[in-house]
Amino acid sequence: MFLHDTMSREKRPLLPKPGRDVYGMYCCGPTVYGPAHIGNFRTFTVQDVLRRTLEVAGLKVKHVRNITDVDDKTIRGAQAAGQTLSDFTMTWTDKFHADCTALGLLPPHVEPSAVVHIPQQVAMIKALVDRGHAYVAKDGSVYFKVCSCPDYGKLNHIDFSKLETQSENSAGEANDADEYERESASDFALWKSRKPEDGANFWPSPWGEGRPGWHIECSAMSLAHLGATFDLHGGGIDLCFPHHENEIAQSECATGVKGFAAHWFHSAHLMVEGEKMSKSKGNLYTLDELVAKGFTPMEVRATLLSGHYRSSLNFTMKGVDDSRSALAKLERGTDRLLAAAGFTRAEFAAPSAQEVQTSWGRFAKAWEVLQDDLNIPGCLGQVFTVLAEKDEPSTEQARQDVSGLAKILFALGLQLFAAKAEVAIPADVAELGARRWAAKQSKDFSAADQLRQDLAAIGWTMLDRKDGYELKKA
RNA sequence: GGCGCGGUAGCCAAGUGGUAAGGCCGGGCUCUGCAAAAGCCCCAUGCGUCGGUUCAAUUCCGACCCGCGCCUCCA
Numbered sequence: 001m002f003l004h005d006t007m008s009r010e011k012r013p014l015l016p017k018p019g020r021d022v023y024g025m026y027c028c029g030p031t032v033y034g035p036a037h038i039g040n041f042r043t044f045t046v047q048d049v050l051r052r053t054l055e056v057a058g059l060k061v062k063h064v065r066n067i068t069d070v071d072d073k074t075i076r077g078a079q080a081a082g083q084t085l086s087d088f089t090m091t092w093t094d095k096f097h098a099d100c101t102a103l104g105l106l107p108p109h110v111e112p113s114a115v116v117h118i119p120q121q122v123a124m125i126k127a128l129v130d131r132g133h134a135y136v137a138k139d140g141s142v143y144f145k146v147c148s149c150p151d152y153g154k155l156n157h158i159d160f161s162k163l164e165t166q167s168e169n170s171a172g173e174a175n176d177a178d179e180y181e182r183e184s185a186s187d188f189a190l191w192k193s194r195k196p197e198d199g200a201n202f203w204p205s206p207w208g209e210g211r212p213g214w215h216i217e218c219s220a221m222s223l224a225h226l227g228a229t230f231d232l233h234g235g236g237i238d239l240c241f242p243h244h245e246n247e248i249a250q251s252e253c254a255t256g257v258k259g260f261a262a263h264w265f266h267s268a269h270l271m272v273e274g275e276k277m278s279k280s281k282g283n284l285y286t287l288d289e290l291v292a293k294g295f296t297p298m299e300v301r302a303t304l305l306s307g308h309y310r311s312s313l314n315f316t317m318k319g320v321d322d323s324r325s326a327l328a329k330l331e332r333g334t335d336r337l338l339a340a341a342g343f344t345r346a347e348f349a350a351p352s353a354q355e356v357q358t359s360w361g362r363f364a365k366a367w368e369v370l371q372d373d374l375n376i377p378g379c380l381g382q383v384f385t386v387l388a389e390k391d392e393p394s395t396e397q398a399r400q401d402v403s404g405l406a407k408i409l410f411a412l413g414l415q416l417f418a419a420k421a422e423v424a425i426p427a428d429v430a431e432l433g434a435r436r437w438a439a440k441q442s443k444d445f446s447a448a449d450q451l452r453q454d455l456a457a458i459g460w461t462m463l464d465r466k467d468g469y470e471l472k473k474a
Numbered sequence: 475g476g477c478g479c480g481g482u483a484g485c486c487a488a489g490u491g492g493u494a495a496g497g498c499c500g501g502g503c504u505c506u507g508c509a510a511a512a513g514c515c516c517c518a519u520g521c522g523u524c525g526g527u528u529c530a531a532u533u534c535c536g537a538c539c540c541g542c543g544c545c546u547c548c549a
């Protein structure tokens with residue numbers, strides 16, 4: 001498996017660190033102050049495919065994705081809802097998990113909570129202060145001293161030694177009033193001293209009561225669960241700076257060990273109907289909103305995977321429609337292949353089949369493409385190409401193909417043949433359908449046509465089969 | 475200003491120094507009382523523009539035009 005690495009800007013192989021048999025990946029998780037939107041889920045879905053692909057490739061993976069449950073937004077949200085911070089974040093954590101399940105995301109092996117890891121964060125900040133990489137401001141806040149870290153900026157290829165202050169950039173008017181005690185504009189908060197507006201949300205520390213800064217949370221949790229160095233760190237591209245840059249600086253300076261994450265994996269953002277997602281535009285779709293529009297979570301997943309992870313993806317309702325059609329085609333092609341192999345859908349879905357079978361059949365190319373920088377669109381193109389091949393495969397060939405296809409669909413997390421929600425058929429519709437079928441059987445076609453029109457008038461269509469019919473909502 | 479990404483058919487989207495995967499839509503055919511469904515076939519002499527390198531460029535190099543992202547605790 002090869003994957004583009006943000007720091008080296010090269011495609012590099014993914015292998016566990018020498019001497020280890022587990023591939024450790026840390027992904028920045030959600031801030032649980034409301035429902036996650038599809039942009040968040042693009043990132044998590046792409047990470048899920050990476051993890052699945054590595055597992056199908058035979059690697060043992062340890063996937064860590066945190067829950068950010070203490071920061072400005074969660075505290076404000078809890079206060080607005082009149083709830084304790086933990087009750088509030090629990091509600092949204094549960095909702096996040098429900099959405100993840102619906103989208104077919106495998107649960108991470110470890111899902112650490114930032115609040116639970118505050119002692120580890122305090123310990124890390126203390127190490128930074130002791131080593132001269134951080135300083136305590138008058139109010140008890142602690143800041144990371146960027147100039148003490150000579151290679152700060154290496155992830156983003158920015159040379160900070162030449163910059164006088166960060167605030168000289170065009171966006172640099174963001175000097176928060178509560179950060180005026182920083183020695184340099186580039187320095188960032190590790191510990192924020194207790195403020196009245198924090199309410200009951202403060203913790204003890206050697207510098208007084210307060211709460212951790214956002215960046216230190218991920219450094220402490222990755223250290224706790226993956227060690228001072230690990231294999232891969234992922235997140236949305238917006239986190240590349242400053243969040244990930246800060247994580248590197250904090251972790252490497254606190255532990256004294258260079259090489260925090262061996263590989264950096266960033267996914268591009270989502271646009272919605274051609275526009276950047278934003279609250280003011282009202283296009284921050286949640287999964288629930290898309291389901292309410294009649295789309296299934298699997299259709300949403302397929303849409304989120306319809307572009308390469310390093311390109312921004314324009315999410316449109318037409319796109320989800322297209323994905324629905326494509327998934328249906330994928331199901332039909334899979335059905336044909338199963339028939340050629342003499343398998344049932346149930347056998348295809350069984351996980352044991354994936355473990356036992358090792359062949360890729362005609363899908364070897366699709367698998368190869370997927371392993372080249374997680375090229376999901378290219379992989380799916382290959383899958384469709386094979387499914388469209390004209391020559392009927394032999395039973396043996398088809399069985400090998402099924403094995404390969406099952407593994408690829410598992411890697412992509414595309415679950416086919418999900419039970420369709422049964423649409424209740426109203427009694428009057430059922431009666432019209434029965435009458436039309438009877439009329440057709442007795443070859444009274446004019447009556448049958450009239451009844452078809454009657455059904456259409458109330459929003460239903462009737463699909464004739466050989467031995468019966470099907471009523472569908474238009 | 476700094477760092478970075480991208481412009482491929484009506485829409486979406488892979489890809490390659492040797493002549494353009496795939497999906498959607500559309501058109502045709504088969505099947506069909508009708509209508510669908512399904513299957514098959516067709517659908518970019520062309521890959522933002524202009525130069526350059528090359529036997530050969532959409533693919534490499536340069537310039538330009540256009541769109542986008544980060545530089546603000548946004549995945």
